[in-house]
Amino acid sequence: MSTIKEYLTASHGQCDELFANMEDAVSKSIESAKEAYEAFAKETERHFQMEERVMFFEFEQKTGMTQGPTAVMRHEHVQMRNLTQEMGKAIDAKDKDKFFGNSETLMILMQQHNMKEEQMLYTMAQQHLSADSDRIVDMMQSMIVQ
Amino acid sequence: MDFDGLSVDQAPPISAPLRFFLTAPLFGVLAGVLILFSDAQTLSNRHSLDAIAIAHAITIGFLSFVMLGALTQMLPVLAGAKIAKVGMVASVSHLLLLFGTLFMIFGLQNAHSALTLAASLFLGSGFLIMIISMLFGLIRVKNITPSVRAMITSLIFAFMIVLIGVHLLLSYGLEKFSELHVLFSNIHSVWAIFGFAGILIIGVAFHILPMFYVAPRFKKFCKQNVVWIISAGLFLWLIFNLYFEEYSIASKVWVALFFWAFATTVYIKLNARRRPVSDVTVWYWKSSAIFMTLGSFAWVINDLYDAKYIVVVSILIGGGFIFSIMSGMLYKIIPFLVWFHLNSKGYMSIPTMNQMIDKRLSKLQFILFIVSIIGFMISFFIPSLLALFAVIFIISMIILEYNIAVPVLIYIKTIKTKPDFDMSMFTMKVES
Numbered sequence: 001m002s003t004i005k006e007y008l009t010a011s012h013g014q015c016d017e018l019f020a021n022m023e024d025a026v027s028k029s030i031e032s033a034k035e036a037y038e039a040f041a042k043e044t045e046r047h048f049q050m051e052e053r054v055m056f057f058e059f060e061q062k063t064g065m066t067q068g069p070t071a072v073m074r075h076e077h078v079q080m081r082n083l084t085q086e087m088g089k090a091i092d093a094k095d096k097d098k099f100f101g102n103s104e105t106l107m108i109l110m111q112q113h114n115m116k117e118e119q120m121l122y123t124m125a126q127q128h129l130s131a132d133s134d135r136i137v138d139m140m141q142s143m144i145v146q
Numbered sequence: 147m148d149f150d151g152l153s154v155d156q157a158p159p160i161s162a163p164l165r166f167f168l169t170a171p172l173f174g175v176l177a178g179v180l181i182l183f184s185d186a187q188t189l190s191n192r193h194s195l196d197a198i199a200i201a202h203a204i205t206i207g208f209l210s211f212v213m214l215g216a217l218t219q220m221l222p223v224l225a226g227a228k229i230a231k232v233g234m235v236a237s238v239s240h241l242l243l244l245f246g247t248l249f250m251i252f253g254l255q256n257a258h259s260a261l262t263l264a265a266s267l268f269l270g271s272g273f274l275i276m277i278i279s280m281l282f283g284l285i286r287v288k289n290i291t292p293s294v295r296a297m298i299t300s301l302i303f304a305f306m307i308v309l310i311g312v313h314l315l316l317s318y319g320l321e322k323f324s325e326l327h328v329l330f331s332n333i334h335s336v337w338a339i340f341g342f343a344g345i346l347i348i349g350v351a352f353h354i355l356p357m358f359y360v361a362p363r364f365k366k367f368c369k370q371n372v373v374w375i376i377s378a379g380l381f382l383w384l385i386f387n388l389y390f391e392e393y394s395i396a397s398k399v400w401v402a403l404f405f406w407a408f409a410t411t412v413y414i415k416l417n418a419r420r421r422p423v424s425d426v427t428v429w430y431w432k433s434s435a436i437f438m439t440l441g442s443f444a445w446v447i448n449d450l451y452d453a454k455y456i457v458v459v460s461i462l463i464g465g466g467f468i469f470s471i472m473s474g475m476l477y478k479i480i481p482f483l484v485w486f487h488l489n490s491k492g493y494m495s496i497p498t499m500n501q502m503i504d505k506r507l508s509k510l511q512f513i514l515f516i517v518s519i520i521g522f523m524i525s526f527f528i529p530s531l532l533a534l535f536a537v538i539f540i541i542s543m544i545i546l547e548y549n550i551a552v553p554v555l556i557y558i559k560t561i562k563t564k565p566d567f568d569m570s571m572f573t574m575k576v577e578s
Contacts (some may be wrong), residue, residue, distance in 0.1 A: 020360040020420035027422040079489055100423065101498030107421075108482045108499070111357040112223045120226045123289055 004055060004129060005122035007137045011047045012114045018043050019110070022087075023103055030094050037091050041084050042145075048077045050140040055125060058136055062128050069121050076113045080106060158218050158229070160487045162236035164554060166215025167476055169244060171550070173207025174543035180251070181522075182536040186529030190457055193331070195318075197457075199254040205338065205464065206247045206269065212472040213346060214239070214276050216479065217297070224353055225294045227283035235279045242272030254318060263319035270312040277305050292369035296349020299373050303341030303380075310334040333384060335460075340401055341380050343468045345373055348408055355412065358478070359428070360420035364411065376404050395449050402442035409438035409467075426508040430474025433516055437466025458523050465519045473515065476550050477508060484553040492565030502553040507545055514542035 002010065018040040025036035056070040083106040090099035129136055180200045181189070188194045192201075218236055221227040229235060246268030253261030284298050310330050317323050324330070352369050355361040383397035413435040416428060441462035448455050481499040488496050521535030 016357075016360055017420075024420070024422050075490070082494070097500070098498070101500035104423065105482065105485055105499045107358060108478070109486065115223055115353070115357075116226070119224075119289055119291070 001134050001137055003126055004133050004136055005118070005126045007140065008047075008051070008055065008122055009118050011050070012118065015040070015044050015047055015110070019103075019107065023100075026091065026096065026099055026103075030091060030096050030099065033091055037088060041088065044080070044084060046143075046145050048081070049145055050143055052077065053146075054136060054140045054143060055129075058129055058132065059121075059125050069116075069124070073113070073117065073121060076109065080110060080113070083109065157222060157490075158232045158236070160483055160557070162232050163215040163219045163483065164480070165236065165240045166211045166218075167480060167550060168547070168554065169240070170208045170211040170215075170472070170476070171543045171547035173203050173211065173247065174546065175540055176207065176251070177203035178536050178540035178543055180255075182533055182540070186525055186532045189532075190454055190526060190529075192454075192457055192460070193328075195254045195257070199251045201460070201464075202247065203251055204469070206243065206250075209343060209464075209468055209472055210273075211240075211243070212476065213343065214243075216350075216475060217276075217280055217346075219479065219483065220350065221280060221283055221297070224350070225284060225287050225291075225297060226289065227280070227287050227294075229279050229283045232279075235275055239272045239276040242268045242275070246270075246272050250315065259319050259321070262315060266312045266315035266319060269315070270308060273304070273308040277301050277308065281305070292373070293349045293353050296345050296352070296373045299377055300342050300346035300349065303337050303345065303377075307334050307338045307342055310337075329387060332387065336383065337380060339463055339468070340376065340405065344405060345376060347468070347471055348372060348376075351408075351412060355415055355419075355431075358421075359416060359423075361415040362418050364415075368411070372404055372408070376401055379404070395446065398446050398449070402446045406439055406442040409435040409442070425477075425505075426512050427474040427478050429512055430470045430477075433512075434467045434470035434474075437462050437470065437519070441467055458526050461519060461522050461526075465522065469519075470515075473512075473546060476546070477503065480550045481553045484557045488557060488560055491561070493560055493563075496560060497556060502556060503549050504552075508549055511542050511545040511549060514538050514545065518542055 018036070022033065022036040022040045025033035052074060056074065060066045060070055083102050086102045087099055087106065090096075090102060126133065177200055180196070180203060184196045184200065188196045189200065191197060215236075218229060218232055221229060246265050249261045249265035249268060252258065253263075253265050281298065281301050284294065284301070287294055311334055314327070314331055314334060317327060352364050356363045379397055379400035383394060383401060386394040386397050413432060416431055416435075441459060444455070444459045444462055448459050481502040484502065485496060485499055518535050518539035521531060521538060525532035525535055
């Protein structure tokens, strides 16, 4: 089974792929890009919830750090959710400029967020939660998005 | 629990990178003005005081300012490294480098010993404060990625070229030149271009291109080995120049080959990128790849022709390659920083990144810059055209300054208003 770090890093990759598909769809025709947008938004929300409801929760329980790195990551999730919603509104309004304005911002925010997680937080989580790694990955895989 | 060195919750204050970024194009304008009032004959000799002064208005004033500003921002994100007291380090270093560069330019141009000596002190301390602070942050990083390794290597080269640079500048101030003066100046320039700037660009590109453009990832062999292979080539070049000068072309081929391969890889990867977005940053990356390809070949074959053509090589690599990438980076990083810091402070009704900079103006700036770089090379052979291209370069730098100042003004204007939400309990911890 993958480690926590491997599993969540691969999930970042899937979100990137869906992000590229969405932008590609919008650049071709914003009228028919809703499906690609929904696929990206759904997978990204699943990733956020896997972290917030499973991994961050376990990490905070184990380390006692609730106002540390996970708080910053949760805050960035809020920022990314807002941008994703704005992109959805832009697609509904058929406003390409607004869509790409928000997608560009989201792309950079998402990538620097992913870097911090992959470079630091996942490594820390793997160290502190190594004994429960399989259980945590299993919980993330079987989680139902709320 | 030991979380030292893990700075996931640390972001430098926005003023740390911005003070460097906003100063850089102003030095570009100054360099353009100095070129405008110089004569082409003097500038075609790279050892003339005018040429040295102008070269450093660009290499320190523009390129180093952008690189140092970007490093303060990238170290916590790309490497997880924390620069202690980053706000203070950045402001002190910025002031020292600002006055140091100005003193150097006017000290050399007017043969003013005191100014030149002061410049060596200011520049030496300004660079070393930043370089040592960053190296201290980086040596505590536990997860050494290829990008972290590249940053450390680049900063070690930076450390050495600063020491050599201080020695060279002292020589001008004291008017005492050692027998090795020309050799030292060659080491200084080659290591600065390929060791400091080149390796830093390669290390950052490993991350930036796949992530921001969803371009194919660099091969593992490339990420693991290219930095030490280039470093070994640069040391070999030094040894050949010291003891076996007739073989130095072999080490040049070694270094140039890898930079050419890097440039080609960048171009291919950008063409294969998944994101359909094509903006000024992509154009700058692509143009830099083309200039680097030409520059690496020109650098190698330069030995076979007249040594004076090194000026053309410098324009290709310094202007076409490094300057292009730095300009492109400014267009990406500044609007993002403004958006990110405002959003983190609870301001939600703010322009998106794309709305902060006028696309037509950034396109115009890019075109004028590329025309000026090509024009400077033409002017080497047709000196009467130099003034025309200097003016075009100055205009492109003024537009660049305007383009990056607009997002900063948006930040200043917005920060004076009340945020949409009070995020004070929930914002990122910012170093001061």
